[in-house]
Amino acid sequence: MSEENLSSLFNxxxxxxxxxxxxxxxxxxxxxxxxPEIYRMTYPLRGxxxxxxxCGSPGTGKSTLINGLIALLRAREKKVGVISxxxxxxxxxGALLGDRxxxxxxxTDNMVMIRSMSTRGSMGGLxxxxxxxxxxxxxxxxxxxxxxxxxxxxDEVDIADAADTTVLVMTAGLGDQIQVLKxxxxxxxxxxxxxxxxxxxAEKLILEIQLMLGLNRxxxxxxxxxxxxxKAEAINEKGIEELWEALEKHRSFLQANGGLEEIxxxxxxxxxxxxxxxxxxxxxxxxxxxxxxxxxLADKIYEMKKDPYSxxxxxxxxxxx
Amino acid sequence: MSEENLSSLFNxxxxxxxxxxxxxxxxxxxxxxxxPEIYRMTYPLRGxxxxxxxCGSPGTGKSTLINGLIALLRAREKKVGVISxxxxxxxxxGALLGDRxxxxxxxTDNMVMIRSMSTRGSMGGLxxxxxxxxxxxxxxxxxxxxxxxxxxxxDEVDIADAADTTVLVMTAGLGDQIQVLKxxxxxxxxxxxxxxxxxxxAEKLILEIQLMLGLNRxxxxxxxxxxxxxKAEAINEKGIEELWEALEKHRSFLQANGGLEEIxxxxxxxxxxxxxxxxxxxxxxxxxxxxxxxxxLADKIYEMKKDPYSxxxxxxxxxxx
Numbered sequence: 001m002s003e004e005n006l007s008s009l010f011n012x013x014x015x016x017x018x019x020x021x022x023x024x025x026x027x028x029x030x031x032x033x034x035x036p037e038i039y040r041m042t043y044p045l046r047g048x049x050x051x052x053x054x055c056g057s058p059g060t061g062k063s064t065l066i067n068g069l070i071a072l073l074r075a076r077e078k079k080v081g082v083i084s085x086x087x088x089x090x091x092x093x094g095a096l097l098g099d100r101x102x103x104x105x106x107x108t109d110n111m112v113m114i115r116s117m118s119t120r121g122s123m124g125g126l127x128x129x130x131x132x133x134x135x136x137x138x139x140x141x142x143x144x145x146x147x148x149x150x151x152x153x154x155d156e157v158d159i160a161d162a163a164d165t166t167v168l169v170m171t172a173g174l175g176d177q178i179q180v181l182k183x184x185x186x187x188x189x190x191x192x193x194x195x196x197x198x199x200x201x202a203e204k205l206i207l208e209i210q211l212m213l214g215l216n217r218x219x220x221x222x223x224x225x226x227x228x229x230x231k232a233e234a235i236n237e238k239g240i241e242e243l244w245e246a247l248e249k250h251r252s253f254l255q256a257n258g259g260l261e262e263i264x265x266x267x268x269x270x271x272x273x274x275x276x277x278x279x280x281x282x283x284x285x286x287x288x289x290x291x292x293x294x295x296x297l298a299d300k301i302y303e304m305k306k307d308p309y310s311x312x313x314x315x316x317x318x319x320x321x
Numbered sequence: 322m323s324e325e326n327l328s329s330l331f332n333x334x335x336x337x338x339x340x341x342x343x344x345x346x347x348x349x350x351x352x353x354x355x356x357p358e359i360y361r362m363t364y365p366l367r368g369x370x371x372x373x374x375x376c377g378s379p380g381t382g383k384s385t386l387i388n389g390l391i392a393l394l395r396a397r398e399k400k401v402g403v404i405s406x407x408x409x410x411x412x413x414x415g416a417l418l419g420d421r422x423x424x425x426x427x428x429t430d431n432m433v434m435i436r437s438m439s440t441r442g443s444m445g446g447l448x449x450x451x452x453x454x455x456x457x458x459x460x461x462x463x464x465x466x467x468x469x470x471x472x473x474x475x476d477e478v479d480i481a482d483a484a485d486t487t488v489l490v491m492t493a494g495l496g497d498q499i500q501v502l503k504x505x506x507x508x509x510x511x512x513x514x515x516x517x518x519x520x521x522x523a524e525k526l527i528l529e530i531q532l533m534l535g536l537n538r539x540x541x542x543x544x545x546x547x548x549x550x551x552k553a554e555a556i557n558e559k560g561i562e563e564l565w566e567a568l569e570k571h572r573s574f575l576q577a578n579g580g581l582e583e584i585x586x587x588x589x590x591x592x593x594x595x596x597x598x599x600x601x602x603x604x605x606x607x608x609x610x611x612x613x614x615x616x617x618l619a620d621k622i623y624e625m626k627k628d629p630y631s632x633x634x635x636x637x638x639x640x641x642x
Contacts, residue, residue, distance in 0.1 A: 036630040043628030057378045131629075269619040271629035273602070276636055280601045281594070298590040307364030308452075308592035309357040315597055 006034055010041055013140045016079070018113050021140045025115060028132040039132065045139035047264060049081070050251055053163030055149045060169045061195040061234050066146055068240035070112055073144055081137035081145040082114040085130060085159075113137065131162055131271045160188035161270060164263055165250045167243070169193045170209070172201030191246045192229040197239070206231065225253055283319075327355055331362055334461045337400070339434050342461045346436060349453040360453065366460035368585060370402070371572055374484030376470045381490045382516040382555050387467055389561035391433055394465055402458035402466040403435040406451060406480075434458065452483055452592045481509035482591060485584055486571045488564070490514045491530070493522030512567045513550040518560070527552065546574055604640075 012020025024042075027034050056062050066082060073080050115137075117130060130147065137145050149159050160166040168189035192209050194202050209229050228246045232239025254260040301311050333341025345363075348355050377383050387403060394401050436458075438451060451468065458466050470480050481487040489510035515527050530550050549567045553560025575581040625632050 036634070039628040039630035265619065265623045268629060268632075269622050272622050272632040272636070275629055275633040277598055277602060279633060279637060281598060298586065301590050301593050302586045307360040308589060308596055309360035311589075311593040312596040312600060313357070315593070316600060 006037060013042070013136065014045070016141055021081075021113060021136055022115065024136045025129070025133045028136065029117065029129040035132070039135070042135050042139035046135050047138065049134075049138040049142045049145045050247075051134055051138070051162070051164045052144060052146045052247065053149070053159035053166040054146055054169065055159050055166070056169030056193075056195075057171075060171045062148055062169050064234040065169060065193065065195060065232065065240070065243070066148060068234050068237055069146065069244065071237075072240050072244055074112065078143040079141060080112045081134075081140070081142040082112070083130060083133055083137070083145065083147045084114065084116045085147065085149045113140075113142070131267060131274070134162065135271075162267060164254060164260060165190045165247055167191045167193060167247070169195050170205060171196040172199050172205040190225065190227055190250050191243070192227055193232050193239070193243060194229060195232045195234055195239075197231045197233050198236075202231065224257070225250065327358060334363070334457065335366070337462055342402075342434060342457055343436065345457045346450070346454045349457065350438065350450040356453070360456070363456050363460035367456050368459065370455075370459040370463045370466045371568075372455055372459070372483070372485045373465060373467045373568065374470070374480035374487040375467060375490065376480050376487070377490030377514075377516075378492075381492045383469055383490050385555040386490060386514065386516060386553065386561070386564070387469060389555050389558055390467065390565065392558075393561050393565055395433065399464040400462060401433045402455075402461070402463040403433070404451060404454055404458070404466065404468045405435065405437045406468065406470045434461075434463070452588060452595070455483065456592075483588060485575060485581060486511045486568055488512045488514060488568070490516050491526060492517045493520050493526040511546065511548055511571050512564070513548055514553050514560070514564060515550060516553045516555055516560075518552045518554050519557075523552065545578065546571065 009020045009024055013024060024038055028038055054062055054066060070080050070082070115133065117133060134145055134147065147159060147163055166189050168191075170192065171194065192213075194206050194209070196202070206229050213227055213229075228249075230239055230243045230246055232243060234240065251260075254263065301315075304311050304314060306314065330341045330345055334345060345359055349359055353359075375383055375387060391401050391403070436454065438454060455466055455468065468480060468484055487510050489512075491513065492515065513530050515523050515530070517523070527550050534548055534550075549570075551560055551564045551567055553564060555561065572581075575584065622632050622636075625635060627635065
């Protein structure tokens, strides 16, 4: 990547060109040598977008809901970016991407950018490059960036660390709601959506969520925010308006109490520590193997016939750390 | 922890004492200074247990299924350990642990040990200490160790890295099966269970899984294993026997083709790299802050007013790496 190409990509990015943004994200994803420069250039432009995390079990209708949000935001002339985190890349894994295809209805619209990212090879629930990609979309002038994860559990906890506001989408009809309502997951959500509310059991689920929220109140990080539970039928375009109102309310709440700055700080620290850790690991590998692969290191660790702690300390010693 | 206490815990562990195992796991979880010694002492005793990962969406009946497996294994005089990974600790998060309580039916049985672990503060889907805890249970002479994750998505990919055999539990009745059947998730599973098979749609789901398995065949890591799809009604004790047969078949398959050694190697490398990374991070913190907390580092990073890449490189420089 020549410097000239990179600066033309930056110019494109600032002009809101979707292709330039996509290319810059790919460079970050592939850990291109240009990545540090991309971070350096985009960072001062960040911080304007409202970053929304949306998670929930498969089958809860997340994508339909996001579709509805996109339509609402487009009607209000907001620029929208969507990052969809898949446990595997849709292109390499052979997934049937029903939801992705649905969202592509907006893909011809230049003000909407939809990007799938793989978590393959990542250590955490989010792709290593997710935060970088959010940063690029932010720098490109998007008003709202939606980060969608397909999973629940750790994915949920991670997305709450990366977003200003986290939405948990649920539906009635899953057998044992107690399992859905586990603490930890609930603590992460700022707004709840009970989707497919025309299905039986929605009212009961809403009550259960409200009950759990009451029980969990002591464990909530910010006790002055009471997470609302929004009833929706995304497929019939019901509840989207109410959801957006709840989101705006949470955003105002964050802005008023300094929470937004806290979140941005946490994200910056996380990004920095992720990069730091990767760099140190790289250097450790280089010191031990003279630039070998992780595969060679694996053989070396195995051949040591040591327990993992002793092996780790041996490597530290060899690497001179 | 005095040396004497530690060696009495080891003696207890080897005698199969549940409390000793529990205490050793707690020491690992709390990153006690005794952790390296615990790894050193337990490592040579590892490798005998068959490690089973069980994952699936909330509400699929994983805990009932595990309950059934425990009963079957106990009837065959197998010693069983269960590690349940929660996005938050059941003790700090106020969860209604319906499933945990169900499993506790076996908790008075000395041959069964059930342990919940939090993922709080962990970077990955698994608790940092999960592999260490599996190692302790393995060293204590358990024949089968079941690691259960509550989530799907990244949790699933991670558990497949930590287990000999990975089971994905599904149920019909979730709206959009296409979303459940995403690649990446399916690639990780060695055995599928369609639970609650008395519910409508189970046959259709089985066909869909088989279809996806056919489509995914090219992406499967080991193409000589055809993942079976087991039909179960765990609540009525149906399908447990068939599941165990499938598991034993997979284990024999792994033993026959050298896959078991490959898995054990991968787990050792992962454990070592996790410990290594933590140690390096600790040392970096110490070098930068003279032993400060991550919180102080966060302030420092934020005050730098640099993008994450530049901040990471500054820290590396300060730390002399």
